[in-house]
Amino acid sequence: MQPKMYVWGIVTLAPLMGLTTPPEPLSAMEITIVYLIRDVPGDPQSAVTLSVGIHLTQLDVVDGVALWRPDWMNFTRYDEAGQAIETYFDPNPAFLTLDGLWPVEHIDPDQPRREEFIRPPAIQGQADPASPEGEPLDYYLEAAELQGQPTWIPYAVTATLDYSFVGSMEEGPIEGEGEPVESPDGDEEPLWVAGT
Numbered sequence: 779m780q781p782k783m784y785v786w787g788i789v790t791l792a793p794l795m796g797l798t799t800p801p802e803p804l805s806a807m808e809i810t811i812v813y814l815i816r817d818v819p820g821d822p823q824s825a826v827t828l829s830v831g832i833h834l835t836q837l838d839v840v841d842g843v844a845l846w847r848p849d850w851m852n853f854t855r856y857d858e859a860g861q862a863i864e865t866y867f868d869p870n871p872a873f874l875t876l877d878g879l880w881p882v883e884h885i886d887p888d889q890p891r892r893e894e895f896i897r898p899p900a901i902q903g904q905a906d907p908a909s910p911e912g913e914p915l916d917y918y919l920e921a922a923e924l925q926g927q928p929t930w931i932p933y934a935v936t937a938t939l940d941y942s943f944v945g946s947m948e949e950g951p952i953e954g955e956g957e958p959v960e961s962p963d964g965d966e967e968p969l970w971v972a973g974t
Contacts, residue, residue, distance in 0.1 A: 806835055806836060807835070807836040807890070808834065808835050809833070809834050809890065810831050810832065810834070811832050811834065811895045811898075812829055812830065812831050813830045813832075813939065813959045813961055814826045814829050814959065814960040814961075814962060815827055815829070815830065815941065815943075815952060815957075816959075817858075819954055819958055819959070822932055822960070825859075826856050827952055828853060828855050828856070828952055829853070829854045829856070830851065830853055830919065831851060831852045831853075832848055832898070832901070833848065833849045833850045833851070833852075834846040834848055834880065836887070839884075839887040843881050843882065843883050843884070843887075844881070844882050844887045845879045845880070845881055846881075846882055847878070847879055847880075848871040848872065848873060848878075848880070850867065850868060850869050850871065851867070851871045851901075851905060851917075852865065852866065852867050852868075853865065853905055853915055853917065854866075864907060864909065864912055865908040866905035866906060866907050866908065866912075866914070866915040867905055867906055867908065868904065868905040870903075871901055871903050872901070872903075873898070873899045873900065873901050874899060874902060874920075875899050875900075880898060880899055892935045892961050892963060893935050893961075896921070896935065896936065896937035896938070896961060897921035897937070898919065898921055898937070898939070899920060899921070900918070900920035901917075901918070902918040903916075903917060904916050904917070905917060907946075914945060915943055915944070915945040916943070916944045916945065917941075917942070917943050917944075918940075918941065918942045919942075920939065920940055920941075921937065921940075922939055922940040922957075923938065923956055924938045924956050932960070933958070933960040933961070933962075935960070935961040935962075936960065936961070937960075937961055938959070939954065940954065940955050941954050
Protein backbone atom coordinates (compact mmCIF):
# COMPACT_ATOMS: atom_id res chain seq x y z
CA MET A 779 0.00 0.00 0.00
CA GLN A 780 1.36 3.40 -0.94
CA PRO A 781 1.47 5.97 1.87
CA LYS A 782 -0.98 8.84 1.63
CA MET A 783 0.67 12.15 0.82
CA TYR A 784 -0.95 15.51 1.25
CA VAL A 785 0.42 18.50 -0.57
CA TRP A 786 -0.68 21.97 0.37
CA GLY A 787 -0.04 25.24 -1.41
CA ILE A 788 1.17 28.52 -0.06
CA VAL A 789 -1.04 31.46 -1.04
CA THR A 790 0.69 33.74 -3.55
CA LEU A 791 0.26 37.45 -4.02
CA ALA A 792 -0.14 37.25 -7.83
CA PRO A 793 -2.52 40.21 -8.16
CA LEU A 794 -0.12 42.47 -6.25
CA MET A 795 2.75 41.39 -8.51
CA GLY A 796 0.85 42.40 -11.66
CA LEU A 797 0.25 38.83 -12.83
CA THR A 798 -3.04 38.03 -14.52
CA THR A 799 -2.66 34.26 -14.08
CA PRO A 800 -1.38 33.18 -10.70
CA PRO A 801 1.82 31.12 -10.82
CA GLU A 802 1.84 27.53 -9.58
CA PRO A 803 1.74 27.72 -5.79
CA LEU A 804 4.74 26.65 -3.83
CA SER A 805 4.12 23.40 -2.02
CA ALA A 806 5.45 21.54 0.95
CA MET A 807 5.14 17.87 1.70
CA GLU A 808 4.79 16.65 5.25
CA ILE A 809 5.13 13.10 6.51
CA THR A 810 5.58 11.30 9.81
CA ILE A 811 7.95 8.36 9.90
CA VAL A 812 7.43 5.83 12.70
CA TYR A 813 9.99 3.39 14.11
CA LEU A 814 8.90 0.56 16.43
CA ILE A 815 11.37 -0.56 19.10
CA ARG A 816 10.57 -4.11 20.19
CA ASP A 817 11.42 -5.96 23.40
CA VAL A 818 13.37 -8.49 21.34
CA PRO A 819 14.81 -6.59 18.35
CA GLY A 820 14.20 -8.34 15.05
CA ASP A 821 11.37 -10.51 16.40
CA PRO A 822 8.07 -9.44 14.78
CA GLN A 823 6.16 -11.37 17.50
CA SER A 824 7.89 -9.50 20.32
CA ALA A 825 6.02 -6.70 22.11
CA VAL A 826 6.58 -3.12 21.02
CA THR A 827 8.14 -1.26 23.95
CA LEU A 828 8.46 2.17 22.32
CA SER A 829 7.30 3.90 19.15
CA VAL A 830 9.15 6.91 17.77
CA GLY A 831 7.48 9.32 15.37
CA ILE A 832 9.42 11.98 13.46
CA HIS A 833 7.28 14.53 11.61
CA LEU A 834 9.16 15.89 8.59
CA THR A 835 8.63 18.70 6.09
CA GLN A 836 10.33 18.60 2.69
CA LEU A 837 12.08 21.94 2.19
CA ASP A 838 13.88 21.50 -1.13
CA VAL A 839 14.86 18.94 -3.77
CA VAL A 840 18.21 19.02 -5.57
CA ASP A 841 19.08 16.31 -8.11
CA GLY A 842 16.61 13.83 -6.60
CA VAL A 843 17.78 14.47 -3.04
CA ALA A 844 15.14 15.98 -0.77
CA LEU A 845 16.02 17.97 2.32
CA TRP A 846 13.71 17.15 5.21
CA ARG A 847 13.32 19.26 8.37
CA PRO A 848 12.14 17.59 11.58
CA ASP A 849 9.17 19.57 12.91
CA TRP A 850 8.40 17.52 16.01
CA MET A 851 8.93 14.09 17.52
CA ASN A 852 6.65 11.99 19.68
CA PHE A 853 7.39 8.86 21.68
CA THR A 854 4.97 6.33 23.18
CA ARG A 855 6.01 3.74 25.74
CA TYR A 856 3.99 0.50 25.94
CA ASP A 857 3.56 -2.16 28.60
CA GLU A 858 3.84 -5.89 27.91
CA ALA A 859 0.15 -6.03 26.96
CA GLY A 860 0.66 -3.37 24.28
CA GLN A 861 -1.12 -0.60 26.19
CA ALA A 862 0.33 2.92 26.00
CA ILE A 863 1.66 3.89 29.43
CA GLU A 864 3.39 7.20 28.68
CA THR A 865 3.78 9.62 25.81
CA TYR A 866 6.45 12.27 25.25
CA PHE A 867 6.74 15.18 22.83
CA ASP A 868 9.65 17.26 21.52
CA PRO A 869 8.41 20.34 19.61
CA ASN A 870 11.86 21.40 18.34
CA PRO A 871 14.10 18.50 17.29
CA ALA A 872 17.08 18.90 14.98
CA PHE A 873 19.27 16.36 13.24
CA LEU A 874 22.94 16.54 14.20
CA THR A 875 23.91 17.57 10.67
CA LEU A 876 25.49 20.88 9.65
CA ASP A 877 22.14 22.33 8.58
CA GLY A 878 19.91 20.30 10.93
CA LEU A 879 18.23 18.59 7.93
CA TRP A 880 17.97 15.01 6.65
CA PRO A 881 19.01 14.62 3.00
CA VAL A 882 17.12 11.67 1.49
CA GLU A 883 17.69 10.32 -2.02
CA HIS A 884 14.36 9.46 -3.61
CA ILE A 885 13.37 7.54 -6.71
CA ASP A 886 10.61 10.15 -7.05
CA PRO A 887 10.77 13.09 -4.60
CA ASP A 888 7.04 13.71 -5.18
CA GLN A 889 6.24 10.17 -3.98
CA PRO A 890 8.59 9.38 -1.08
CA ARG A 891 8.56 5.78 0.13
CA ARG A 892 9.02 4.41 3.65
CA GLU A 893 12.08 2.40 2.66
CA GLU A 894 13.85 5.64 1.71
CA PHE A 895 13.70 6.74 5.37
CA ILE A 896 15.58 3.87 7.04
CA ARG A 897 18.92 5.67 7.51
CA PRO A 898 18.20 8.70 9.69
CA PRO A 899 21.10 10.94 10.67
CA ALA A 900 21.80 11.26 14.38
CA ILE A 901 19.15 13.10 16.34
CA GLN A 902 19.33 13.81 20.05
CA GLY A 903 17.24 15.75 22.51
CA GLN A 904 14.77 15.72 25.35
CA ALA A 905 11.03 15.13 25.08
CA ASP A 906 8.52 16.29 27.66
CA PRO A 907 6.04 13.82 29.16
CA ALA A 908 2.32 14.22 28.53
CA SER A 909 1.53 13.49 32.18
CA PRO A 910 2.43 16.24 34.66
CA GLU A 911 4.01 13.78 37.09
CA GLY A 912 6.21 12.21 34.42
CA GLU A 913 9.89 12.91 33.85
CA PRO A 914 11.43 14.00 30.53
CA LEU A 915 12.75 11.40 28.12
CA ASP A 916 16.34 11.87 26.92
CA TYR A 917 16.66 10.32 23.47
CA TYR A 918 19.28 9.56 20.85
CA LEU A 919 18.97 7.59 17.62
CA GLU A 920 20.76 7.24 14.29
CA ALA A 921 21.24 4.79 11.46
CA ALA A 922 23.78 2.04 12.10
CA GLU A 923 25.16 -1.12 10.59
CA LEU A 924 23.38 -4.33 11.56
CA GLN A 925 25.31 -6.22 14.24
CA GLY A 926 26.28 -9.77 13.25
CA GLN A 927 25.41 -11.55 10.02
CA PRO A 928 21.74 -11.12 9.12
CA THR A 929 20.16 -14.21 7.59
CA TRP A 930 16.82 -12.54 6.94
CA ILE A 931 15.11 -9.16 7.10
CA PRO A 932 12.51 -9.31 9.89
CA TYR A 933 10.12 -6.58 8.70
CA ALA A 934 8.73 -5.37 5.37
CA VAL A 935 10.66 -2.13 5.96
CA THR A 936 13.58 -2.54 8.34
CA ALA A 937 15.81 0.24 9.65
CA THR A 938 18.98 -0.54 11.57
CA LEU A 939 19.48 1.91 14.40
CA ASP A 940 21.60 2.77 17.40
CA TYR A 941 19.30 4.21 20.07
CA SER A 942 19.04 5.24 23.68
CA PHE A 943 15.91 6.34 25.54
CA VAL A 944 16.40 7.27 29.19
CA GLY A 945 13.68 8.52 31.52
CA SER A 946 11.66 7.50 34.55
CA MET A 947 11.10 3.98 33.24
CA GLU A 948 10.99 1.33 35.96
CA GLU A 949 12.56 -1.22 33.62
CA GLY A 950 15.50 1.09 32.99
CA PRO A 951 16.74 2.69 29.77
CA ILE A 952 15.85 1.30 26.36
CA GLU A 953 19.10 0.98 24.42
CA GLY A 954 20.35 -0.82 21.36
CA GLU A 955 23.29 -0.88 18.97
CA GLY A 956 22.81 -1.91 15.35
CA GLU A 957 19.34 -3.26 16.08
CA PRO A 958 16.71 -4.00 13.41
CA VAL A 959 13.72 -1.68 13.86
CA GLU A 960 10.38 -1.82 12.06
CA SER A 961 8.92 1.11 10.12
CA PRO A 962 5.26 0.09 9.75
CA ASP A 963 2.96 1.07 6.91
CA GLY A 964 -0.45 2.72 7.17
CA ASP A 965 -2.25 -0.60 7.77
CA GLU A 966 -0.46 -1.24 11.04
CA GLU A 967 -0.60 0.41 14.45
CA PRO A 968 0.82 2.84 15.28
CA LEU A 969 0.19 4.37 11.88
CA TRP A 970 2.72 5.80 9.51
CA VAL A 971 0.86 9.02 8.89
CA ALA A 972 1.55 11.39 6.01
CA GLY A 973 0.42 14.95 5.98
CA THR A 974 -1.52 16.99 8.45
